[in-house]
Amino acid sequence: xxxxxxxxxxxxxxxxxxxxxxxxxxxxxxxxxxxxxxxxxxxxxxxxxxxxxxxxxxxxxxxxxxxxxxxxxxxxxxxxxxxxxxxxxxxxxxxxxxxxxxxxxxxxxxxxxxxxxxxxxxxxxxxxxxxxxxxxxxxxxxxxxxxxxxxxxxxxxxxxxxxxxxxxxxxxxxxxxxxxxxxxxxxxxxxxxxxxxxxxxxxxxxxxxxxxxxxxxxxxxxxxxxxxxxxxxxxxxxxxxxxxxxxxxxxxxxxxxxxxxxxxxxxxxxxxxxxxxxxxxxxxxxxxxxxxxxxxxxxxxxxxxxxxxxxxxx
Amino acid sequence: xxxxxxxxxxxxxxxxxxxxxxxxxxxxxxxxxxxxxxxxxxxxxxxxxxxxxxxxxxxxxxxxxxxxxxxxxxxxxxxxxxxxxxxxxxxxxxxxxxxxxxxxxxxxxxxxxxxxxxxxxxxxxxxxxxxxxxxxxxxxxxxxxxxxxxxxxxxxxxxxxxxxxxxxxxxxxxxxxxx
Numbered sequence: 102x103x104x105x106x107x108x109x110x111x112x113x114x115x116x117x118x119x120x121x122x123x124x125x126x127x128x129x130x131x132x133x134x135x136x137x138x139x140x141x142x143x144x145x146x147x148x149x150x151x152x153x154x155x156x157x158x159x160x161x162x163x164x165x166x167x168x169x170x171x172x173x174x175x176x177x178x179x180x181x182x183x184x185x186x187x188x189x190x191x192x193x194x195x196x197x198x199x200x201x202x203x204x205x206x207x208x209x210x211x212x213x214x215x216x217x218x219x220x221x222x223x224x225x226x227x228x229x230x231x232x233x234x235x236x237x238x239x240x241x242x243x244x245x246x247x248x249x250x251x252x253x254x255x256x257x258x259x260x261x262x263x264x265x266x267x268x269x270x271x272x273x274x275x276x277x278x279x280x281x282x283x284x285x286x287x288x289x290x291x292x293x294x295x296x297x298x299x300x301x302x303x304x305x306x307x308x309x310x311x312x313x314x315x316x317x318x319x320x321x322x323x324x325x326x327x328x329x330x331x332x333x334x335x336x337x338x339x340x341x342x343x344x345x346x347x348x349x350x351x352x353x354x355x356x357x358x359x360x361x362x363x364x365x366x367x368x369x370x371x372x373x374x375x376x377x378x379x380x381x382x383x384x385x386x387x388x389x390x391x392x393x394x395x396x397x398x399x400x401x402x403x404x405x406x407x408x409x410x411x412x413x414x415x
Numbered sequence: 416x417x418x419x420x421x422x423x424x425x426x427x428x429x430x431x432x433x434x435x436x437x438x439x440x441x442x443x444x445x446x447x448x449x450x451x452x453x454x455x456x457x458x459x460x461x462x463x464x465x466x467x468x469x470x471x472x473x474x475x476x477x478x479x480x481x482x483x484x485x486x487x488x489x490x491x492x493x494x495x496x497x498x499x500x501x502x503x504x505x506x507x508x509x510x511x512x513x514x515x516x517x518x519x520x521x522x523x524x525x526x527x528x529x530x531x532x533x534x535x536x537x538x539x540x541x542x543x544x545x546x547x548x549x550x551x552x553x554x555x556x557x558x559x560x561x562x563x564x565x566x567x568x569x570x571x572x573x574x575x576x577x578x579x580x581x582x583x584x585x586x587x588x589x590x591x592x593x594x
Contacts, residue, residue: 406496407494407496
């Protein structure tokens with residue numbers, strides 16, 4: 102594996118390997134010395150053309166805990182704001198000899214395109230409305246940990262609902278692909294205006310009725326309403342959105358015992374998710390954050406530690 | 416077993432050797448107080464458990480854990496990435512005597528990696544090394560405190576330790592290699 106561009110490119114075996122390694126990486130977070138020497142001498146760049154807190158800092162921590170050197174480049178305050186093209190920015194960083202470029206960009210498919218320009222490994226940290234593979238991997242990791250901790254088996258055969266602004270979400274695409282590869286069934290819940298085009302070909306169930314879905318699912322994943330990507334009126338009012346699709350305190354009682362609540366963050370508390378749900382005992386939202394570092398350590402390890410990395414320099 | 420393979424330790428031999436090694440560990444440390452066994456994955460882990468079980472028969476409790484050194488290997492870049500195993504410590508190793516247990520001592524690089532891993536996990540009072548087989552050919556100044564059996568080998572030969580837990584039988588063999 103040289104790049105991580107999307108879940109679509111990963112086999113189930115590769116996914117299982119990444120998740121198994123992440124399980125071991127998780128232990129490092131609870132150690133007094135959070136360091137492994139595996140990537141000593143390697144350099145990774147966080148190249149973020151869009152803002153991010155958790156993804157960027159979690160990749161940075163993952164790299165540092167594996168002893169790699171990590172630098173952050175954001176569009177603001179870099180040559181990008183002077184008009185440098187994405188291609189020139191990438192080729193400049195690549196010419197400095199970095200080993201991996203972790204990139205977030207508003208253009209769907211941009212990371213795949215970038216992979217053709219550089220020698221470094223490219224890791225997709227979110228490309229437009231296309232994919233966000235490490236988010237899906239960390240979601241699966243957090244769900245699996247919840248299931249195991251409660252003796253509920255594995256992801257295979259489980260039912261997961263993904264509710265919210267699916268149209269603008271890259272998380273939903275990666276999650277549907279990954280959950281299906283791991284043998285789960287997915288039901289998407291959203292108002293018709295926030296469903297992605299072509300969703301009928303995804304092999305998932307689609308419904309507009311959250312109340313009907315909640316009692317049947319093992320995982321209720323809520324997605325953020327991406328106000329910043331919305332130019333028109335996708336729903337009449339926030340109040341109506343909450344009434345139809347918000348995980349309110351009242352709806353919380355409809356979840357079946359043992360079901361968990363997930364949200365990739367950042368959350369709009371009081372809109373797609375109530376504080377009662379976000380902070381509930383069955384919420385795995387903060388576990389998703391800690392799983393994020395473990396999964397990204399695993400991804401960096403598998404992309405950069407082996408001989409595929411050193412061969413690249415030849 | 417073909418003619419290129421020689422048996423060095425049978426199941427019975429191994430059981431006798433393990434008993435002797437356990438007694439040596441207890442003797443060396445004046446009992447089990449403050450001593451922790453850590454088996455290096457993969458075959459060191461069941462060996463450490465066996466040592467602890469033998470000690471328990473004599474009424475001595477040796478806490479036992481396992482240590483994965485994958486991330487600490489100095490040849491990570493030379494090989495494809497491998498699956499990472501789990502490190503399990505039986506409580507703190509601070510101010511304990513950690514007895515590392517492995518199946519074969521060869522170049523010493525595994526032990527070097529284990530020492531680095533331990534430094535990240537705590538500060539033991541002392542670290543000792545126990546190995547079932549010492550086959551020589553050290554590349555680093557490392558030696559075992561307790562050895563089950565020293566087997567002089569050629570570099571081209573291969574020492575194989577089979578254990579019931581991982582391989583279905585207890586047997587140590589040497590396979591003659593190429594030139």
